[in-house]
Amino acid sequence: MKLIVLDRDGVINEDSDAFVKSAEEWIPIPGSIEAIARLSKAGWKVAVATNQSGLARGLFDMTDLTDMHLKMQRLVMEQGGQIDLIVHCPHGPQDGCNCRKPLPGMFRIIAEHFQLPDLKGVPVVGDSHRDLHAGLVLGGRPYLVKTGKGQRTLQNILPPGTQVFDDLASVVDHLLKADG
Numbered sequence: 001m002k003l004i005v006l007d008r009d010g011v012i013n014e015d016s017d018a019f020v021k022s023a024e025e026w027i028p029i030p031g032s033i034e035a036i037a038r039l040s041k042a043g044w045k046v047a048v049a050t051n052q053s054g055l056a057r058g059l060f061d062m063t064d065l066t067d068m069h070l071k072m073q074r075l076v077m078e079q080g081g082q083i084d085l086i087v088h089c090p091h092g093p094q095d096g097c098n099c100r101k102p103l104p105g106m107f108r109i110i111a112e113h114f115q116l117p118d119l120k121g122v123p124v125v126g127d128s129h130r131d132l133h134a135g136l137v138l139g140g141r142p143y144l145v146k147t148g149k150g151q152r153t154l155q156n157i158l159p160p161g162t163q164v165f166d167d168l169a170s171v172v173d174h175l176l177k178a179d180g
């Protein structure tokens with residue numbers, strides 16, 4: 001199965017140290033929406049795994065998050081693609097959940113949804129270490145983008161085998177070229 005797992009903030013949309021708290025604040029990174037649509041049209045399944053501690057912090061609520069994801073989905077569908085699954089962790093750093101990246105809980109949910117035993121060889125695209133580590137636990141192939149917090153992430157040692165690209169559009173160019 002051609003499946004990819006994307007981090008959201010800093011990969012699909014612009015991130016903010018003040019959190020992205022509404023659909024109005026949710027702004028796509030240039031090329032990312034079109035890149036997701038290109039994957040869909042090439043037969044890829046697209047999943048999103050996103051930490052949303054802003055919910056636990058009371059910065060926004062589930063209605064706001066749903067509005068952000070409806071906007072994201074609408075923009076991709078307007079380009080002829082779709083996002084097949086969006087999984088979020090609503091918890092805060094102190095909540096002790098098993099789904100907040102770098103823990104792999106969301107990635108297990110994604111594997112189960114697509115009836116896969118693991119995510120061996122599945123590209124996992126993120127802008128932070130925690131995105132890459134969470135995906136590696138299930139065998140994912142790590143891709144770091146320089147958008148969002150990616151430049152900061154680059155300052156530290158990356159997991160072995162991590163491939164670095166400027167942005168999601170460049171990752172998708174690479175994957176679709178390899179598709180042949």
Ligand SMILES: O=P(O)(O)OC[C@@H](O)[C@H]1O[C@@H](OP(=O)(O)O)[C@@H](O)[C@@H](O)[C@@H]1O
Binds near residue numbers: 010015019054093101
């Ligand atoms: O990159 P993804 O996983 O899609 O989402 C990240 C966001 O939930 C927020 O995660 C926060 O980290 P803490 O949750 O405070 O550690 C901060 O990094 C915010 O700047 C960022 O917007």
Ligand SMILES: [Mg+2]
Binds near residue numbers: 008126127128
């Ligand atoms: Mg991110």
Ligand SMILES: [Zn+2]
Binds near residue numbers: 091097099
């Ligand atoms: Zn969680």
